[in-house]
Amino acid sequence: MFPNHADPLVTAPAETAILAMLLAESPLSRVELARRTGLSSTAVTKAARPLIDDGYLHELPPERTAPGAGRPANPLTVTSGREFFAGVKISADTLYGTVCDLRARMRTTIHRPLGERDPDSVSALLIDLVAELLDTRPEFRERTRHLGIAVSGDVDRAAGRVRYSVLPGWRDVPLAKAIAGATGLNVTVENDVKALTVTEHWFGEGIGTEYFALVTIGAGIGSGLVVNGRLIAGAYGVAGEMGHIGIDPAGPRCHCGQTGCVEAIASSDAILAAVRGATGREDLDFDGAVLLARGGNPAAREVFARAGRAIGTGIATLVSLLGPERVVVTGEGLDTYDLFGAHIKDAYEAHCFKAAAKCPLTLRPLPWEEWARSAAVIGIQALFP
Amino acid sequence: MFPNHADPLVTAPAETAILAMLLAESPLSRVELARRTGLSSTAVTKAARPLIDDGYLHELPPERTAPGAGRPANPLTVTSGREFFAGVKISADTLYGTVCDLRARMRTTIHRPLGERDPDSVSALLIDLVAELLDTRPEFRERTRHLGIAVSGDVDRAAGRVRYSVLPGWRDVPLAKAIAGATGLNVTVENDVKALTVTEHWFGEGIGTEYFALVTIGAGIGSGLVVNGRLIAGAYGVAGEMGHIGIDPAGPRCHCGQTGCVEAIASSDAILAAVRGATGREDLDFDGAVLLARGGNPAAREVFARAGRAIGTGIATLVSLLGPERVVVTGEGLDTYDLFGAHIKDAYEAHCFKAAAKCPLTLRPLPWEEWARSAAVIGIQALFP
Numbered sequence: 001m002f003p004n005h006a007d008p009l010v011t012a013p014a015e016t017a018i019l020a021m022l023l024a025e026s027p028l029s030r031v032e033l034a035r036r037t038g039l040s041s042t043a044v045t046k047a048a049r050p051l052i053d054d055g056y057l058h059e060l061p062p063e064r065t066a067p068g069a070g071r072p073a074n075p076l077t078v079t080s081g082r083e084f085f086a087g088v089k090i091s092a093d094t095l096y097g098t099v100c101d102l103r104a105r106m107r108t109t110i111h112r113p114l115g116e117r118d119p120d121s122v123s124a125l126l127i128d129l130v131a132e133l134l135d136t137r138p139e140f141r142e143r144t145r146h147l148g149i150a151v152s153g154d155v156d157r158a159a160g161r162v163r164y165s166v167l168p169g170w171r172d173v174p175l176a177k178a179i180a181g182a183t184g185l186n187v188t189v190e191n192d193v194k195a196l197t198v199t200e201h202w203f204g205e206g207i208g209t210e211y212f213a214l215v216t217i218g219a220g221i222g223s224g225l226v227v228n229g230r231l232i233a234g235a236y237g238v239a240g241e242m243g244h245i246g247i248d249p250a251g252p253r254c255h256c257g258q259t260g261c262v263e264a265i266a267s268s269d270a271i272l273a274a275v276r277g278a279t280g281r282e283d284l285d286f287d288g289a290v291l292l293a294r295g296g297n298p299a300a301r302e303v304f305a306r307a308g309r310a311i312g313t314g315i316a317t318l319v320s321l322l323g324p325e326r327v328v329v330t331g332e333g334l335d336t337y338d339l340f341g342a343h344i345k346d347a348y349e350a351h352c353f354k355a356a357a358k359c360p361l362t363l364r365p366l367p368w369e370e371w372a373r374s375a376a377v378i379g380i381q382a383l384f385p
Numbered sequence: 386m387f388p389n390h391a392d393p394l395v396t397a398p399a400e401t402a403i404l405a406m407l408l409a410e411s412p413l414s415r416v417e418l419a420r421r422t423g424l425s426s427t428a429v430t431k432a433a434r435p436l437i438d439d440g441y442l443h444e445l446p447p448e449r450t451a452p453g454a455g456r457p458a459n460p461l462t463v464t465s466g467r468e469f470f471a472g473v474k475i476s477a478d479t480l481y482g483t484v485c486d487l488r489a490r491m492r493t494t495i496h497r498p499l500g501e502r503d504p505d506s507v508s509a510l511l512i513d514l515v516a517e518l519l520d521t522r523p524e525f526r527e528r529t530r531h532l533g534i535a536v537s538g539d540v541d542r543a544a545g546r547v548r549y550s551v552l553p554g555w556r557d558v559p560l561a562k563a564i565a566g567a568t569g570l571n572v573t574v575e576n577d578v579k580a581l582t583v584t585e586h587w588f589g590e591g592i593g594t595e596y597f598a599l600v601t602i603g604a605g606i607g608s609g610l611v612v613n614g615r616l617i618a619g620a621y622g623v624a625g626e627m628g629h630i631g632i633d634p635a636g637p638r639c640h641c642g643q644t645g646c647v648e649a650i651a652s653s654d655a656i657l658a659a660v661r662g663a664t665g666r667e668d669l670d671f672d673g674a675v676l677l678a679r680g681g682n683p684a685a686r687e688v689f690a691r692a693g694r695a696i697g698t699g700i701a702t703l704v705s706l707l708g709p710e711r712v713v714v715t716g717e718g719l720d721t722y723d724l725f726g727a728h729i730k731d732a733y734e735a736h737c738f739k740a741a742a743k744c745p746l747t748l749r750p751l752p753w754e755e756w757a758r759s760a761a762v763i764g765i766q767a768l769f770p
Binding site for chain 2: 154209210211223225227228230232233234235236237238239240241242244245246247248249250256258259309313316317318320321322323324325350351353354355356358359
């Protein structure tokens with residue numbers, strides 16, 4: 001039987017813990033599951049039973065580890081294709097879509113350039129894209145009930161609304177309701193950096209960490225923070241705004257109205273404006289600024305260096321306040337890592353407080369499809385209470 | 386029967402929730418307790434029963450609210466004097482001690498100047514002070530089993546060790562073990578800012594908040610952060626280091642080795658050094674610097690203004706990253722609030738990101754005894770699992 005449309009798949013704490021653990025790391029033996037969750041072996045077996053009956057988990061053949069090692073291990077694993085999850089990232093000029101399986105592996109991807117970017121036009125294209133994604137294989141159509149949508153900006157996830165986005169005309173758009181009505185899917189809308197943080201925490205570098213942070217660099221500078229295993233939302237819906245912390249009173253004015261924000265120094269637009277200002281070459285585009293710096297132009301190189309120091313100082317601030325176990329740095333800004341990577345690391349090490357400096361930075365290139373995958377993972381979250 | 390020495394008083398989730406709520410806010414009716422905890426009325430009654438039997442809770446006479454309003458309300462309240470908690474704050478020159486009741490009200494306070502400040506001398510004085518505190522009333526001696534000790538610096542609470550403090554010779558001191566052995570009490574050692582944050586979260590401005598922050602200003606600049614109702618500890622034991630985030634690349638060198646930290650600009654030592662530098666008056670002490678600024682000396686006033694801007698920027702950073710519901714600012718630095726208060730607020734408002742600026746700052750003067758009270762509250766925490 002397929003679960004009800006929008007109900008969580010698991011509700012009991014033991015089932016929740018076991019499913020979450022197996023989604024991230026399959027296969028695991030019942031003994032290992034009991035050890036990691038703190039449940040008894042009996043409780044593990046009992047909690048796994050309905051998930052096996054519903055086809056979400058299955059047993060692998062017993063593995064005999066060594067002669068005389070006692071009862072053979074009988075690992076449990078997720079049945080990846082039991083349910084699928086659609087995900088769409090709305091970027092400034094493109095829709096990226098994917099269908100993922102239960103273990104967040106992308107089974108298909110499609111992208112479409114945006115024409116008009118108003119909410120109605122984007123919604124219409126998104127509905128077509130989802131139909132196309134689900135039509136690629138009959139089992140996608142049969143076994144997909146959740147769609148996640150990731151978009152940059154201010155998202156009210158609970159209400160399914162995009163309060164604000166840089167796309168023209170996107171002010172308080174009830175996106176989830178519109179798309180759910182048209183697709184028949186259960187739709188969740190989430191801020192893209194938060195979606196990526198959840199994905200990296202559940203399925204990537206952050207597995208098993210209680211304190212974790214993800215930082216994105218590029219057109220914007222953002223971060224997502226996990227504390228005690230949960231994404232920080234902020235009492236007023238604002239948290240993780242690493243791009244808008246003030247790190248230099250003598251820094252440039254930011255589009256947010258403040259002065260000396262990390263983003264005002266280190267976003268790709270800020271870098272381009274600074275290179276133009278420093279070289280007097282108003283004709284440059286971002287690629288031109290990169291070429292100039294790579295060619296050795298000292299003024300251009302210093303702009304990238306300053307951007308790197310701003311990012312490194314921002315990450316150190318986050319680490320000294322939150323104390324994450326590890327930080328993943330990602331985003332399209334990594335394409336110019338050769339120009340500011342060393343400066344990020346130097347400033348990070350110079351500004352991290354004492355033992356917090358033990359926290360490793362991992363740099364992770366980010367294909368656009370990964371954003372779509374993170375949107376699908378928001379759908380996987382809907383399996384849980 | 387008095388509970389076993391070091392066992393938690395409550396273990397079941399329902400009992401834990403009810404006791405925690407009544408410690409912070411008594412009296413509350415069973416109906417109100419059920420509403421706030423999400424438990425059924427029957428579950429509330431069942432959970433309260435053992436706590437009433439043990440004398441920790443009692444019922445107040447029924448209050449009839451209005452004619453015809455149905456069954457009379459029968460509120461539950463904490464029996465404040467059922468158990469007492471000793472608390473000692475170790476400052477740079479004084480021991481502050483208190484005995485608090487179950488609702489964290491100070492029943493007596495004593496302070497003693499420190500002579501020698503090495504660990505053995507301080508421990509001996511602390512043991513005497515605790516004996517004196519408990520001897521002030523027979524019921525303190527009879528019904529105190531927990532002692533909390535608060536000290537600034539790097540504390541390993543789980544191990545009961547002070548890893549580092551500014552006091553001379555305090556490196557990796559097994560304080561809890563030594564004091565427990567001599568007093569027969571169950572001893573917990575905690576960083577003073579963390580203890581104060583817990584106290585303010587449980588018994589002060591932070592009651593009922595999921596996200597909360599406390600900032601202390603004075604000889605040092607520190608902060609404690611509560612997320613999802615729990616104090617952030619940091620994966621490497623470092624978190625909340627607001628004093629050591631970099632906010633000005635052109636700022637002074639900090640004793641921690643970094644440049645442009647909030648503390649390097651806004652601690653009382655940093656302010657004094659800057660006023661001396663700006664006025665050429667190396668003879669000044671801190672009080673002299675304050676007098677000069679209050680007298681209108683522009684250079685001295687600008688030093689305090691810069692300190693205020695540094696603190697305000699630091700708080701805004703914390704708020705933009707964490708999104709607390711409210712922030713309490715406290716510490717002996719508030720004594721000079723007239724000189725930098727407006728600058729704290731201006732910089733805070735200028736640097737808070739969007740809706741995060743809704744987070745109110747509350748200024749709270751802090752008598753030294755409050756530090757001792759917060760140490761006692763760490764003992765109250767030991768009632769819980």
